Amino acid sequence: MAPPVVTIDGPSGSGKGTIARAVARHAGWHLLDSGALYRLTALAGARAGLDPQDVQGHARLAGAMNVTFGSQSDGTERITLDGEDVTSELRSETTGSGASRVAAWPEVREALLARQRAFAQPPGLVADGRDMGTVVFPDAALKIFLTASAEERALRRYKQLKDKGSDVSLPALSREIAERDSRDSTRAVAPLKPAPDAEVIDSTGLSIGQVVDRVLAIGRSRSLWP
Ligand code: C5P
Numbered sequence: 001m002a003p004p005v006v007t008i009d010g011p012s013g014s015g016k017g018t019i020a021r022a023v024a025r026h027a028g029w030h031l032l033d034s035g036a037l038y039r040l041t042a043l044a045g046a047r048a049g050l051d052p053q054d055v056q057g058h059a060r061l062a063g064a065m066n067v068t069f070g071s072q073s074d075g076t077e078r079i080t081l082d083g084e085d086v087t088s089e090l091r092s093e094t095t096g097s098g099a100s101r102v103a104a105w106p107e108v109r110e111a112l113l114a115r116q117r118a119f120a121q122p123p124g125l126v127a128d129g130r131d132m133g134t135v136v137f138p139d140a141a142l143k144i145f146l147t148a149s150a151e152e153r154a155l156r157r158y159k160q161l162k163d164k165g166s167d168v169s170l171p172a173l174s175r176e177i178a179e180r181d182s183r184d185s186t187r188a189v190a191p192l193k194p195a196p197d198a199e200v201i202d203s204t205g206l207s208i209g210q211v212v213d214r215v216l217a218i219g220r221s222r223s224l225w226p
Helices: 016-027 034-047 055-064 087-091 093-102 106-117 132-136 150-163 170-186 208-221
Strands: 005-009 030-033 067-071 077-081 125-129 142-147 199-202
Touching (some): 005 016, 005 132, 005 208, 016 030, 016 125, 016 142, 016 208, 030 034, 034 055, 034 067, 034 077, 034 106, 034 125, 077 087, 087 093, 093 170, 106 132, 125 132, 132 142, 142 208, 150 170, 199 208
Parallel strands (some): 005 125, 005 142, 030 125, 142 199
Antiparallel strands (some): 067 077
């Protein structure tokens, strides 16, 4: 029997990564940060000196790049590309924008499909992204679509990047996020939208703990965890 999958999709800054991590920890399940794979593809392309418009080259890299997902001794995530720790480089808004560009190409999405599905291992998987519930795991046991107002999402990302020591400006970040959301929502393949059977949660004004509790309660009502 296929292991159970919980999908958490939503726009940038909706908090899906944080929520997904907390839910996976609670359930003792695996975690897939699918956005990291698109970010890694953009980064691998830049490092290989690919033309930013080279679709086939990026698709080849998406399927072949050598990446690992692990954690540091303090429990925070650690992602490597060709053996090198690229965790902080991956989080920059430049890499995010690059990711959103390569993510619009069907060839790249196709090349990442098998990689993403391979994360579904016992005892279960929590997967976050844009198309987890609509395309990658259409049979997921629970699909969450997380939203929040544009202002709050920009502010959350701003604080996140500031905490990591990045020099960012809120107006510039808001603009970049709006551009990225518009590209993610209007692209022809796997656009950002809730699956018809998704539970939509608006996290504006809610704390992380409140959103996690809500997701855990829905999962409990479906007997996914005690
Ligand atoms: O979630 P994150 O901000 O890391 O995602 C970076 C970009 O990767 C998104 O803006 C989106 O274009 C793309 N992405 C996607 N499908 C996913 C996850 C991310 O297209 N499942």
